[in-house]
Amino acid sequence: MLYSLLCATLWASTGLFVKLFQGLGMSQVIWGRFLVALACGWLFVVLTRRARPARLPPTRRYGLAAAMTGYYVLATYAFYYAPVGVAALLIALAPLFTFLLKLIATRRYQTNEAAGFVLSFAGLLLYFGSREGGAGEVPASLWLGGLCGLGAAMLRALFTHVAWQGAQQGKPMDSFYTSNDIFVLGLVLLLPAVLAQPLTAHSLGPANLACLLGLGVVATFLPNIFNNQASLRLDPTLHNIIGMSTPISASIMAWLWLGEAQSAGALLGMVITLAGIGVSIWRPRRRST
Secondary structure (H helix, E strand, O other), X not given: OHHHHHHHHHHOOHHHXXXXXXXXXXXXXXXXXXXXXXXXXXXXXXXXXXXXXXXXXXXXXXXXXXXXXXXXXXXXXXXXXXXXXXXXXXXXOHHHHHHHHHHHXXXXXXXXXXXXXXXXXXXXXXXXXXXXXXXXXXXXXXHHHHHHHHHHHHHHHHHHHHHHHHHHOOOOOOHHHHHHHHHHHHXXXXXXXXXXXXOOOOOOOHHHHHHHHHHHHHHHHHHHHHHXXXXXXOOHHHHHHHHHXXXXXXXXXXXXXXXXXXXXXXXXXXXXXXXXXXXXXXXXXXXXX
């Protein structure tokens, strides 16, 4: 569970870095994010002389990479096109999709996980409903952002489900090599869009480069490794429910470093969300006989 908590907390820092960029398009930001993260991944593999693991079937290896690459791209554009509250709520639906995948595959579910998801999502609804939303959104932009957020939730759910299923079958992915696959695929797919956008000296200034370094290391490389580790060890529904704390962590960071005030209703929503996570991870002790 520690991996899930660390992943959720570090991913929450994404918004802090993104808000500080000036003069860079979203495609350039995501591409730079992947580049820095890949450099960290390759450096780690080389310095630790990490042995290459047994090869996964190509469909599983590249399917996992494509799912998380798509997640990063869609989640970023969801926050770009839609209000933060709408995007965060839709991305927070990932546990619902893992719950459905698990139900279809096994015909079983944990009652406390289902109850915890409902309680956590209700807390998020209260939290975002208590905050002032942006007015005057263009309907087409709102729909596009919403679809991106929903797509990101589905792809993350699919990744965690397939990764966990492979681990249960004795064919786990390697966290670091899978991360590098994700970042390489993202760099290749986004390269045409990046080349189509002009770069200026201001775009590559020290401030933007520092933000790219923070975004790539703190908000991408590290949480991606933790996400991979958690996906191998923890039930995917539970892992994604713990991930519902990401918007809460992001708000606390914004309050501490950006001075964004929180209302009483928002604070109550945070408590309810955390209570839902607590219900999800609770396991009753079996009485010994």
